[in-house]
Amino acid sequence: MSNFLSSSSIAAHAPAAANVAIEVVEQTGSTNADLLARVGRMPQPSLLAAELQTAGRGRAGRSWISASGSLAFSLAWPFRCALRDLAGMPLAVGVALAETLAANDVAVRLKWPNDLWLDDAKLGGILIETALDRSGAQQGVPQVWAVIGVGINIAQPEELLQQIGRPIAALPANLAQDRSRLMGMLLDGLAVALRQFEQEGFAVFAARWNALHAWTGQNVVILENGHVIQEGIATGVDAQGQLLLQGPDGVVPVLAGDVSLRRQESGNKNKENDDKGSEEHAAAG
Incomplete structure (x- = not known):
């Protein structure tokens, strides 16, 4: 079985995302940057997935290291709302991804505000960037595009581990062997969650996020x-x-x-034992 991403196969596993344009490229610098450059020219929600991402970005301007075979994609989604109404979206996206993986027997936990954890190591991350599209604004309200970048480790290549210098998590082989199916399921879960987020905000996700909290009580x-x-x-x-x-x-x-x-580590409460890590290992945006 070829494990290259296929637009048609992704779509076949994402019935809730029938209105999403799906594109797969062999290589790009940043899927987030590519979709942000298209704001104002996208007639519908759009998914861009890359076999290899060479210039991914993490939170606070950090770079994201990506290995060939990981799952690196961005989803551009339009909203008719103010930017402040998108508060909590990274957490809602984390819930959608974690619940989709949990339905496939992968017990992912969430680390605030935008990381996916598995077996006490980082599995992936989320980067959300926004842009206003004032073309065709209805009643003076511009359309806000959220570009949601996600990176998830499919494997643990030795060169990646050496470059990062700390353990990372990867998906089980049985789930990673069909990346198009996995991508489709994640897209399907995201489409459902984003519609719910637009209608009800983050409040309806809060209890679900707390149930998946990796560090509760610590x-x-x-x-x-x-x-x-x-x-x-x-x-x-x-x-x-x-x-x-x-x-x-x-x-x-x-x-x-x-x-x-x-x-907080005993004797050294400033010890950086995870998040900066990987700087960032899974290619998000």
Whole structure:
């Protein structure tokens, strides 16, 4: 069986995404950048998947390292709303991906705000970028395009492990052997979730995210530019997608942004034992 991605096979496994244009390319720099460049010229939601991505981007401007055979794709989805209404979308996308994989017996957990974890190692990540399309605005409301970049490790090539310098997770071989089927199922789950998100916001995803929270009840520190800005016990997220930390003065919400989450290590609470890792290993955007 060829494991190259096929647009028709992806579509066959994504009945909820019948309105999505699907394109597969052999190689590109960044699938997110490619779709962002098309805003204003896309008549419908669009999926762009790449066999190899050479210049993927992670959160806070970090680069994303991608190996051939990983799953690297971006989904452009239009919304008629204000940008502020998209708060919590990375978490809702994480729920959709994790629940799809869970339906295939892969127990993925979620790390705030945008990482997929498996067996206490990073499986993949999410990068969402937005752009306004003012052409054809209805009643003065421009269309907002969310470009959702996702990277998931399919294998653990030795050269990738050496480059990253720390363990990473990969999908089980039985699920990874048909990447088009996997891509189709993920697209199907995303299409359902994005429609629900547009109608109801993140609040309907909050309990589902908390049920998948990788570090619930653990001591964590929040870093910004390498400096600790908050610390406490991670208790979950609220209806807006803010991380909730239990500290000596009560529960404090943490806004997403250029912030990284670290496990608090005894003797070295600033130890960076995961997220920066892979910088970033699975090609997202």
